[in-house]
Amino acid sequence: MGIRMRLSRKWISFFSAVVTGVALLSAPPLDATESTSQGFGELVHGWKIQSSSVATETGDVVSRPGYSTAGWLRVSQPETVMAGLLENGRYPDIFTSKNLAGVPTAQFKPNWWYRDEVTVHPGHGQHQFLLMHGVLGRANLWVNGRKVADQSQLQGAYSRLEYDLTPLLRDGKNVIALDIFHNDSESEFEAPEQRGTGDKTSQLTLDMVDWNPAAPDHWTGLQFAPELIQDGVVSLRNAHVLQKNTPDMSASDLTIKADLRNNTDADQVVDLFGSVTRPGTALPSHQRVTVRANTTKPVSLPTSHLRSPEVWWPYQMGAQPLYHMNLLAFSGLSVVGEHSEDFGIRTVTSALTPVVPGKTLAPDGYRQFAINGVPFVVRGGGWSQEMFLRYSAQNTRDQLEYIKNIGLNTIRFEGNFPPDDMFRQMDRMGILAMPGWQCCDKWEHTGWNEEIKASAANQAGAVATWLRDHPSVFSYFQGSDNEPDPEKEAIFLTAFEAAEWSVPQIASAEYKASARLGQAGAKEGPYNYSPPSYWWNNGPEMNKGGDYTNAGGSFGFNTETSSGSTIPTQDSLRRFLTPAEQSEVWDISSTNGRTSGPDIFHTSHFNPYTAVGRLGKYNTPLWNRYGHWTDMMSYQRIAQAGGYEVTRAQFEAYLGHSKDPANPSTGLIYWQMNKAWPSLQWELYGYDFDQSGTYFGAKMANEPVHIMYAYDDGSVKVANLTGRPQSDLHATAQIIDLDGTVRQTLRADVPSLSTQDVQSVLKPMVPPDISSTYFLKLQLNQGDREISRNVYWLSTKPDKVDYAKTIGDWGGAEFQPGGYADLTGLQSLPPAQVEFDAQTRRDGDDLVTSVTVRNVSARPTVAFMVRADIRRGADGRPSAGDNQVLPIQWSQNDLTLWPGETQTVTARYRAAQLRGARPVVTLAGWNVPEAAIGG
Numbered sequence: 023m024g025i026r027m028r029l030s031r032k033w034i035s036f037f038s039a040v041v042t043g044v045a046l047l048s049a050p051p052l053d054a055t056e057s058t059s060q061g062f063g064e065l066v067h068g069w070k071i072q073s074s075s076v077a078t079e080t081g082d083v084v085s086r087p088g089y090s091t092a093g094w095l096r097v098s099q100p101e102t103v104m105a106g107l108l109e110n111g112r113y114p115d116i117f118t119s120k121n122l123a124g125v126p127t128a129q130f131k132p133n134w135w136y137r138d139e140v141t142v143h144p145g146h147g148q149h150q151f152l153l154m155h156g157v158l159g160r161a162n163l164w165v166n167g168r169k170v171a172d173q174s175q176l177q178g179a180y181s182r183l184e185y186d187l188t189p190l191l192r193d194g195k196n197v198i199a200l201d202i203f204h205n206d207s208e209s210e211f212e213a214p215e216q217r218g219t220g221d222k223t224s225q226l227t228l229d230m231v232d233w234n235p236a237a238p239d240h241w242t243g244l245q246f247a248p249e250l251i252q253d254g255v256v257s258l259r260n261a262h263v264l265q266k267n268t269p270d271m272s273a274s275d276l277t278i279k280a281d282l283r284n285n286t287d288a289d290q291v292v293d294l295f296g297s298v299t300r301p302g303t304a305l306p307s308h309q310r311v312t313v314r315a316n317t318t319k320p321v322s323l324p325t326s327h328l329r330s331p332e333v334w335w336p337y338q339m340g341a342q343p344l345y346h347m348n349l350l351a352f353s354g355l356s357v358v359g360e361h362s363e364d365f366g367i368r369t370v371t372s373a374l375t376p377v378v379p380g381k382t383l384a385p386d387g388y389r390q391f392a393i394n395g396v397p398f399v400v401r402g403g404g405w406s407q408e409m410f411l412r413y414s415a416q417n418t419r420d421q422l423e424y425i426k427n428i429g430l431n432t433i434r435f436e437g438n439f440p441p442d443d444m445f446r447q448m449d450r451m452g453i454l455a456m457p458g459w460q461c462c463d464k465w466e467h468t469g470w471n472e473e474i475k476a477s478a479a480n481q482a483g484a485v486a487t488w489l490r491d492h493p494s495v496f497s498y499f500q501g502s503d504n505e506p507d508p509e510k511e512a513i514f515l516t517a518f519e520a521a522e523w524s525v526p527q528i529a530s531a532e533y534k535a536s537a538r539l540g541q542a543g544a545k546e547g548p549y550n551y552s553p554p555s556y557w558w559n560n561g562p563e564m565n566k567g568g569d570y571t572n573a574g575g576s577f578g579f580n581t582e583t584s585s586g587s588t589i590p591t592q593d594s595l596r597r598f599l600t601p602a603e604q605s606e607v608w609d610i611s612s613t614n615g616r617t618s619g620p621d622i623f624h625t626s627h628f629n630p631y632t633a634v635g636r637l638g639k640y641n642t643p644l645w646n647r648y649g650h651w652t653d654m655m656s657y658q659r660i661a662q663a664g665g666y667e668v669t670r671a672q673f674e675a676y677l678g679h680s681k682d683p684a685n686p687s688t689g690l691i692y693w694q695m696n697k698a699w700p701s702l703q704w705e706l707y708g709y710d711f712d713q714s715g716t717y718f719g720a721k722m723a724n725e726p727v728h729i730m731y732a733y734d735d736g737s738v739k740v741a742n743l744t745g746r747p748q749s750d751l752h753a754t755a756q757i758i759d760l761d762g763t764v765r766q767t768l769r770a771d772v773p774s775l776s777t778q779d780v781q782s783v784l785k786p787m788v789p790p791d792i793s794s795t796y797f798l799k800l801q802l803n804q805g806d807r808e809i810s811r812n813v814y815w816l817s818t819k820p821d822k823v824d825y826a827k828t829i830g831d832w833g834g835a836e837f838q839p840g841g842y843a844d845l846t847g848l849q850s851l852p853p854a855q856v857e858f859d860a861q862t863r864r865d866g867d868d869l870v871t872s873v874t875v876r877n878v879s880a881r882p883t884v885a886f887m888v889r890a891d892i893r894r895g896a897d898g899r900p901s902a903g904d905n906q907v908l909p910i911q912w913s914q915n916d917l918t919l920w921p922g923e924t925q926t927v928t929a930r931y932r933a934a935q936l937r938g939a940r941p942v943v944t945l946a947g948w949n950v951p952e953a954a955i956g957g
Contacts, residue, residue, distance in 0.1 A: 062250050065138050068140065070094040071243070074134065081201055084199050084201075086166065091137065094135075095110045101245075102239055104130075104239040105412050108410065126238075127238050130240065131204055137197065140197075142252075144252065148252050148253065149257070149285045150188050152165070153185075154171075154185070157200070157202060158242055160177035162200070163176055163199075164198075165198055165199070166197055178225060178226050179225075179481070202244075206223050207463040209229045209463040225464060225474075226477050228245075229460075230407075230438065233704070234698040245441075255286050258349065258351045259280065259318075261279070262491050263298070267369045275327055276325065278298070279321065280351075281320050282321055284316055290313050291313075292351050293308065297348050300346065334368040335394065336454055338431060339393070344365065344450070347491075363491055366494075367493075368394055369393070370497070371391070371526070372389065374389060374541060374543045375686055375688065388578035397778065399680045400689030404434045404692070405434065405440070406695075409699050413444075422447055423911060427912070430695075431453065433448070433695070438460065439457060445495065448492070457497075459501065459514075479517055486521035496525055499531055501531070504532070528542050530542040548583060550586035551585045552574060553643065553823070554733045556835050557574065557576055558732060560575045563826075563829065573830070577682070582693035582694075586639060588704065588705045589640075589658070589714060594708050599624070610650075610651075612638045612642070613642050613646075616833055617636060618638030643835075647842045649848070663715060667715075667719065674730040675733070713912070713915070715916055724743070726744045727744065727775075730800070736785055736788075737785045738785065738786065740775065740780065742776070747775060749775075751775070753772050753783045753800070753801070754768070755799070756800075758884075760793040760795055760847045763882065765796075786798065793847055797814065799813050799814075799918075816843075819843055822838040824836045824838045852883050854877060854883045855877070855883075856875060857876045857878050858876065861957070869936070871929045873957075875888060876919075877920055877923050884918060885947055885950050886947055888945060889915055890944070891906055892957065893942045896940050940956060940957070941957035
């Protein structure tokens with residue numbers, strides 16, 4: 023950022039206040055004129071791009087002011103080449119049908135030019151620096167006709183490289199040009215023509231592994247804007263806060279640290295003023311230092327002692343107070359550097375759980391995390407950036423709101439780190455970040471040359487300094503599928519130590535150990551369909567010779583796993599598939615085993631890990647467990663119920679076994695959570711914010727206080743995920759026949775639950791003569807108020823998994839012959855009669871619609887999997903076409919009610935989403951015909 027030499031009155035006032043020790047409630051913000059002084063700051067605007075096959079001149083020509091850019095493409099911000107083409111109208115409807123496959127990839131093989139013409143007025147005696155925040159691929163850097171950096175150094179998705187442009191910049195127009203090479207990650211999951219040729223071309227960069235198809239340009243270009251900085255005689259860098267908290271969080275010692283770099287040939291005396299503030303708190307500090315000529319001096323300000331700090335917690339466990347750190351460097355009365363940031367006070371610890379001899383499956387126990395001394399179950403999903411890395415703060419906020427609505431507490435970033443705005447939002451919202459390096463490409467491949475080692479050291483240091491003060495960041499995984507070898511580990515740990523990284527570092531996302539970090543205590547997989555009972559299994563059959571990869575039962579810390587395919591709603595399918603492609607989703611040929619069915623573009627046929635993009639691995643168990651379908655409508659009801667059932671079980675199992683003394687379940691990362699494009703695989707919610715049964719099953723499992731059924735022993739458990747003890751709880755369990763007859767009712771008072779606790783409270787006994795498909799209804803009351811309601815559809819015939827063929831296989835469960843549960847009774851449910859009404863109120867920019875649903879059937883018929891939607895319309899009728907209101911946050915959905923029962927759910931959404939129409943509520947279910955009313 024550019025800094026003026028002269029102080030405004032505001033800065034003089036702030037300076038005086040710090041010197042005299044006057045209490046400060048907050049640091050003054052920079053004036054707009056100061057933050058963008060004389061053209062300096064982030065280089066966001068003015069970029070143009072062009073292929074070097076068109077712009078054939080050399081860098082000394084392209085980077086000169088006055089060079090003609092006629093025919094170049096304007097882009098609104100630094101972005102990938104493909105994002106730039108889309109912004110300029112190329113390839114409309116890129117995600118519809120197979121349009122993505124039609125983009126010619128040969129156009130991305132030549133280098134691409136990125137050119138920005140910047141008008142600056144360098145201050146007399148000041149120094150100008152260009153800060154590159156990564157490049158996707160590698161690049162030659164040219165400024166005003168001069169080559170500043172070579173691609174042998176300027177490379178890496180997360181590098182931080184600073185270049186002194188003081189001798190090159192002139193008063194007026196200046197040109198910064200990047201000659202960017204094709205991004206090459208050496209990924210294992212791409213077609214041969216997309217792969218690199220080894221050390222000479224591949225970089226430590228990003229790709230999307232097997233999560234999505236590769237972008238046609240392979241993510242070539244820029245993700246983060248370069249920054250043009252104007253400093254005075256001294257540059258302020260590496261500013262951060264160290265916190266040393268007491269074990270009981272009753273006090274914190276805070277130390278502000280920074281580096282001062284002398285840009286001149288003479289010694290410089292610098293006054294460094296710091297403050298940590300929050301309403302009601304002001305902790306000023308000051309240090310005067312002499313920085314020798316042309317050297318960098320690390321500076322620590324005097325430590326401030328804070329009593330009774332306001333402590334940062336994940337959102338379900340407490341509040342998210344943030345403190346503000348401000349740092350000013352003065353040379354005389356001139357500001358020569360400024361840094362400010364928010365941070366949270368919290369302590370994260372991690373250890374392996376105790377081993378119970380003869381009972382614990384893993385020899386060293388399992389990875390577990392605690393925050394502020396409280397152990398908790400990590401529950402989250404894997405993050406996928408948008409396919410062309412197009413970042414939107416609003417879209418990110420909407421997704422984070424979905425994650426909280428589901429009840430998850432964590433996002434795993436396996437590489438693919440988003441802009442800092444996302445981490446800042448997570449800090450404010452109390453969602454944890456679990457970053458680490460990426461698998462399956464150059465990051466984990468062996469044989470690094472010296473150039474790659476230098477890039478690794480730079481990127482590790484850049485990431486550590488970037489993320490270290492975000493309270494949401496609670497760990498870093500220095501390996502993914504593999505642990506780092508000793509040479510890589512030394513590079514990473516040296517960089518993180520230099521950055522004074524303070525939260526746990528883990529060797530691998532699998533059960534592997536590195537030389538210095540030791541045993542990771544984690545596991546991965548599987549990634550395809552497994553029935554509910556599988557997820558609840560933590561018995562000895564889960565141990566396949568000490569290999570815990572693709573053993574997904576509820577023990578230990580599973581860093582990535584799910585039941586695979588996610589079938590979007592019909593509304594969503596219409597948005598990206600043709601009618602013929604929709605028919606492929608339910609094609610009956612996909613019910614004949616794991617590899618059966620048509621190849622489908624919007625699954626993972628594009629990589630060898632999942633072999634084929636076929637739904638046989640998902641549809642076959644649905645066909646055998648739920649019964650047969652004949653069209654999309656009958657398939658949809660099975661797919662949505664099946665997704666709800668198995669996703670709920672997956673999360674509930676990891677909560678239910680979290681207190682197991684020998685094999686506790688300590689964490690679960692659903693793989694994935696979102697996707698880079700519309701997809702039929704690995705997502706809790708859709709690219710379009712669609713919410714399928716998978717979404718609402720996960721939401722049910724992650725309620726703050728939750729009652730659940732344990733598929734392993736038939737017990738009923740209650741979990742408390744809040745930050746407060748819960749008491750006055752009462753549980754009720756009813757076993758209900760398919761015809762609506764209540765066959766058993768059990769009630770129990772629940773002992774007081776401490777935070778993050780789970781206890782077994784009931785164990786219903788299934789009557790021997792009950793229908794082969796039956797229901798279990800669970801209710802949890804606190805006093806007279808119902809706080810959790812959970813309905814299961816179960817079978818007297820259990821699922822039987824062939825564990826010898828299943829454990830260690832990424833593809834999910836292999837069933838024994840005929841070993842499918844019998845849920846086919848659901849097919850014979852008679853129609854249920856349901857009435858509902860809705861009211862909508864305004865809440866700021868949002869609308870909140872309440873929907874009350876009543877089962878008014880004359881006979882004891884359950885209304886099963888009843889879903890409400892908000893649509894655009896008028897006079898109680900939906901508009902034609904795509905009328906679904908998204909994004910939207912439901913308090914609950916996919917309801918199951920018996921005659922006489924009523925449930926009210928609410929939906930929150932932005933009023934602007936109605937686009938001038940009126941809200942219309944539609945309701946439909948497994949055995950409930952669709953109806954609509956005005957909201």
